[in-house]
Amino acid sequence: MHSRHGRQPAGDHLVFRSLPIQFDSYGRAQLRDEDVPEPFDFVIEARRQRARQREQFVEQSRGRAGFRHFVINPQGSTTIPPGIIVALDLDQRRILDAQAEGGEYSPQELVIINRKPSDAVTISARTRGGAGGAHTIAASLALEMAGGITPPPLAIITRNLGSCGEMIAECIRHLSLHTGPDYSEEVFARSSPAILEVARRTPAPGAAIHGYDSIGDILQAFNRLRGELCLEGLRHFRIASEVTTLVFGRSIHPTTLFPGGNGIQASRETFNLLLGRVTALLDYAKKISAVWDDLIEFLYEADPRFRRLGELPANLISVGLWEDPETYDGSYANCNEWGARRLSTPGAIVNGEKRTDRLTDLNIGIEEFVDSAHYAEWQTARFSADPLSSPLSPRHPWNRETLPLFANASHSDTAADKISASGGDARRRHTWLSAPRWDREAMECGPLARLWVNALNVYNNCEFIDVVRGGLEINIPKGQQEARRLLWRIPERSNALERNRAAACQIGYAGMVAYASLLRAFDCLRHGETQMSNPFMLPARSIGAGFWESAGGALTHHVVVRNQQITNYQIIPPSEWIFSSRDASETPGVIEAAIHNTPLTEDFTNSEDFTGIDILRVLRSFAP
Amino acid sequence: MQSEPESLDEVSLIWMTGIGCNGCTLAMLEASDPGIDDLIFGNVPDAPRVTLIHPELSMESGAQYLGLLERAASGTSAPFVLVLEGALPVDLPNPGGVSHVITAAAGEVTESPSTFSPPTLALWIERLAARAEAVIAIGSCASWGGIPASSGSALHVQSLSDLLGHHYVSRGGLPVVNIPGCAPPGQVFIETLIYVFLHLKQFVPLDLDEERRPRWLYRHNVYPLPPRVEYPPAVGFDLSQRPTVGCPVPVTGWVRNIGGCTKVGGSCIGCTERDFVDRFLALARPDPALN
Numbered sequence: 001m002h003s004r005h006g007r008q009p010a011g012d013h014l015v016f017r018s019l020p021i022q023f024d025s026y027g028r029a030q031l032r033d034e035d036v037p038e039p040f041d042f043v044i045e046a047r048r049q050r051a052r053q054r055e056q057f058v059e060q061s062r063g064r065a066g067f068r069h070f071v072i073n074p075q076g077s078t079t080i081p082p083g084i085i086v087a088l089d090l091d092q093r094r095i096l097d098a099q100a101e102g103g104e105y106s107p108q109e110l111v112i113i114n115r116k117p118s119d120a121v122t123i124s125a126r127t128r129g130g131a132g133g134a135h136t137i138a139a140s141l142a143l144e145m146a147g148g149i150t151p152p153p154l155a156i157i158t159r160n161l162g163s164c165g166e167m168i169a170e171c172i173r174h175l176s177l178h179t180g181p182d183y184s185e186e187v188f189a190r191s192s193p194a195i196l197e198v199a200r201r202t203p204a205p206g207a208a209i210h211g212y213d214s215i216g217d218i219l220q221a222f223n224r225l226r227g228e229l230c231l232e233g234l235r236h237f238r239i240a241s242e243v244t245t246l247v248f249g250r251s252i253h254p255t256t257l258f259p260g261g262n263g264i265q266a267s268r269e270t271f272n273l274l275l276g277r278v279t280a281l282l283d284y285a286k287k288i289s290a291v292w293d294d295l296i297e298f299l300y301e302a303d304p305r306f307r308r309l310g311e312l313p314a315n316l317i318s319v320g321l322w323e324d325p326e327t328y329d330g331s332y333a334n335c336n337e338w339g340a341r342r343l344s345t346p347g348a349i350v351n352g353e354k355r356t357d358r359l360t361d362l363n364i365g366i367e368e369f370v371d372s373a374h375y376a377e378w379q380t381a382r383f384s385a386d387p388l389s390s391p392l393s394p395r396h397p398w399n400r401e402t403l404p405l406f407a408n409a410s411h412s413d414t415a416a417d418k419i420s421a422s423g424g425d426a427r428r429r430h431t432w433l434s435a436p437r438w439d440r441e442a443m444e445c446g447p448l449a450r451l452w453v454n455a456l457n458v459y460n461n462c463e464f465i466d467v468v469r470g471g472l473e474i475n476i477p478k479g480q481q482e483a484r485r486l487l488w489r490i491p492e493r494s495n496a497l498e499r500n501r502a503a504a505c506q507i508g509y510a511g512m513v514a515y516a517s518l519l520r521a522f523d524c525l526r527h528g529e530t531q532m533s534n535p536f537m538l539p540a541r542s543i544g545a546g547f548w549e550s551a552g553g554a555l556t557h558h559v560v561v562r563n564q565q566i567t568n569y570q571i572i573p574p575s576e577w578i579f580s581s582r583d584a585s586e587t588p589g590v591i592e593a594a595i596h597n598t599p600l601t602e603d604f605t606n607s608e609d610f611t612g613i614d615i616l617r618v619l620r621s622f623a624p
Numbered sequence: 625m626q627s628e629p630e631s632l633d634e635v636s637l638i639w640m641t642g643i644g645c646n647g648c649t650l651a652m653l654e655a656s657d658p659g660i661d662d663l664i665f666g667n668v669p670d671a672p673r674v675t676l677i678h679p680e681l682s683m684e685s686g687a688q689y690l691g692l693l694e695r696a697a698s699g700t701s702a703p704f705v706l707v708l709e710g711a712l713p714v715d716l717p718n719p720g721g722v723s724h725v726i727t728a729a730a731g732e733v734t735e736s737p738s739t740f741s742p743p744t745l746a747l748w749i750e751r752l753a754a755r756a757e758a759v760i761a762i763g764s765c766a767s768w769g770g771i772p773a774s775s776g777s778a779l780h781v782q783s784l785s786d787l788l789g790h791h792y793v794s795r796g797g798l799p800v801v802n803i804p805g806c807a808p809p810g811q812v813f814i815e816t817l818i819y820v821f822l823h824l825k826q827f828v829p830l831d832l833d834e835e836r837r838p839r840w841l842y843r844h845n846v847y848p849l850p851p852r853v854e855y856p857p858a859v860g861f862d863l864s865q866r867p868t869v870g871c872p873v874p875v876t877g878w879v880r881n882i883g884g885c886t887k888v889g890g891s892c893i894g895c896t897e898r899d900f901v902d903r904f905l906a907l908a909r910p911d912p913a914l915n
């Protein structure tokens with residue numbers, strides 16, 4: 001293995017374009033100009049300008065007959081919805097603006113503070129039901145980094161396995177219960193009957209693989225909760241949950257994981273039970289990828305506007321996941337090495353161009369903005385540099401303090417006390433999600449970002465997944481179905497349908513990672529390496545970071561420990577990358593920008609029969 | 625008032641979500657044999673055919689969905705059972721703007737007038753509870769408050785029983801049924817739901833304990849303990865000195881008898897109990913030297 005630690009960015013290639021960070025000839029990060037007093041205190045004027053122009057445009061359109069405001073709730077939470085307010089001109093069939101509202105307030109960050117470090121594992125898991133395993137692992141990694149802890153190989157392998165199960169379950173749930181039905185017969189019958197007609201007449205190229213003769217049959221199978229694909233998805237969601245349960249004790253908020261290990265017994269029986277289930281999921285992966293390939297190519301053909309549904313510049317971030325047990329040592333000093341050996345590698349892409357594949361760059365490039373969120377700005381920045389002396393923004397998660405601004409602060413005296421009088425003007429604060437940015441860009445995360453990053457990274461860490469020119473090849477062995485090679489190509493653009501295609505492909509990808517992990521697990525057993533945990537003592541004073549991916553995308557945990565207690569804990573879940581709103585420079589959030597670019601394909605004559613299905617397809621394309 | 629048992633061939637399951645993590649919905653979906661799909665298709669003997677009205681899973685969305693809630697709340701729809709996942713916020717942690725209200729469901733697109741102030745979740749729950757055949761709190765958040773109510777959370781929340789009051793009785797003659805756990809196994813929810821139906825049909829009375837949990841499921845005791853770790857400090861507990869909590873998992877496992885916390889070497893954090901992160905977490909730390 002080559003050491004990537006000291007590798008410097010090649011030639012004039014810049015990792016950071018907006019942040020004032022550059023690299024010296026040893027590849028060490030430093031401030032571009034040491035003499036600038038507050039180097040991170042700047043806004044990007046051009047973006048503010050663009051935001052103002054959009055606002056003016058919306059203002060001017062207000063008088064028009066077709067002008068409407070709609071409130072949209074993507075995930076259907078009945079409270080604190082991540083609602084989006086969209087301004088439209090129905091006469092011109094145009095989306096004028098979108099603003100992410102509400103968001104979910106997660107109490108976890110504040111609940112964890114002042115507790116013992118290992119409590120963070122349990123409490124943070126409860127941020128998101130479908131990502132409990134990912135949070136548990138991210139918290140364990142953060143504490144392993146803080147405490148210099150390395151779990152034994154088999155514990156790392158089982159962590160990978162459970163995480164594959166969770167990823168597969170969430171991708172299946174997303175495709176069959178959430179966004180799949182957005183493309184169902186019942187939806188098209190109402191929104192675009194003409195497309196449904198064509199679909200019924202169009203033979204499905206992948207019929208031999210998935211068994212649906214026409215595209216119309218596929219659409220019918222996506223009818224919500226009744227269609228065959230939805231019910232088959234539900235069955236496989238359950239199989240994937242069993243995979244997680246077998247190694248994590250439970251599929252929702254695992255209770256077996258802790259820094260340094262996993263509490264389960266490593267038995268041959270467990271791994272055999274896993275193998276049967278993983279094989280079933282791999283057969284399903286072959287089929288479901290073919291279904292989505294057929295559906296997507298048909299839609300592009302039937303109405304080219306589908307290519308622009310939820311279109312975004314390719315600003316993509318993935319922090320990677322699935323450790324290589326030989327390289328992973330939990331340390332920050334070596335994180336670029338073990339990061340590059342992950343079975344899904346980390347990286348950042350801006351405008352389609354790869355900026356970095358190093359975890360340290362990803363880490364120092366993250367900032368959190370609260371300009372449009374219900375949080376006060378924090379006044380002190382504890383760390384001006386990371387443990388390797390790279391400069392850190394005062395808005396970096398190791399520096400951020402969570403200071404919620406409650407309407408009635410009587411229940412949160414401690415937090416309220418800290419809120420400065422300069423809390424900002426409340427009119428502009430409209431969401432509970434702070435806005436994470438990398439190099440000041442709003443970054444998309446999720447299956448599409450993961451596959452794209454891996455295709456550009458060219459590491460080939462999993463023996464069954466090959467990086468080929470412009471894409472990935474996933475080689476799935478014979479199960480009950482014939483062996484099949486899934487081919488994923490870097491798409492021309494990031495859009496709603498490509499996100500769904502990537503989620504389908506991710507099932508096969510994660511399935512093969514699980515398969516490869518099982519082979520290694522059997523190897524460990526053969527060699528008598530059955531140890532599942534290493535002793536640990538957390539130091540009284542330390543910092544750590546955990547980088548992992550849930551199905552929805554990049555997940556980071558940052559912890560600060562003082563006197564054996566947690567004094568700060570910051571979680572950036574994928575939902576903040578996707579559903580957050582504007583930052584200090586008024587850069588629109590990912591979801592806002594994706595809606596701005598969306599054409600309205602549905603048939604409607606007036607606002608009564610407008611269903612907004614195109615916007616919903618965009619919202620629900622962000623998995624899951 | 626007891627409703628007529630023969631009218632219970634078709635029952636709606638109205639699932640509402642408060643402040644939580646969506647984990648109970650996932651647990652419900654995971655259960656099978658029977659699963660929620662079997663109830664929807666009417667495959668479970670003696671249980672009614674169920675129409676699921678769930679914010680992210682039901683067939684209706686938008687104005688149609690709100691219409692379903694409205695009809696249920698005004699007593700003009702089929703009989704229904706109300707389920708709450710998540711805790712209920714008491715005051716809105718939001719200085720203006722849209723929050724803690726039902727704006728929409730299953731991806732609703734609602735036209736928003738300039739004075740947009742839909743009813744709060746608590747208001748919907750109160751109206752629906754008045755007409756519900758039975759009311760179920762799933763998960764520790766809805767049952768007790770859970771993590772949103774724990775120390776440090778800075779939120780002021782209520783459980784379902786807090787909101788409806790301890791003397792609340794549903795149309796079917798039942799108090800709020802609690803299915804605590806963070807999350808509880810989905811099978812426990814489905815099984816309880818079926819027994820609620822059998823109770824409503826006057827076949828088998830529902831046996832609840834003093835915490836209003838299904839007694840036969842929560843009478844098993846489990847010790848909050850650290851995970852099985854292969855180093856000395858964590859072994860050798862004097863169990864006689866330890867508290868126990870009631871939990872179905874030691875018997876049911878997590879899904880289809882697989883997994884289940886301490887059964888497979890994981891920790892028990894006492895997640896079925898009130899204030900579990902404040903009371904039991906210390907007993908489940910993998911490194912007791914830190915306690």
Ligand code: SF4
Nearest residue numbers: 871885892893894895
């Ligand atoms: S065994 Fe303990 S942690 Fe597991 S579900 Fe029961 S109470 Fe919760």
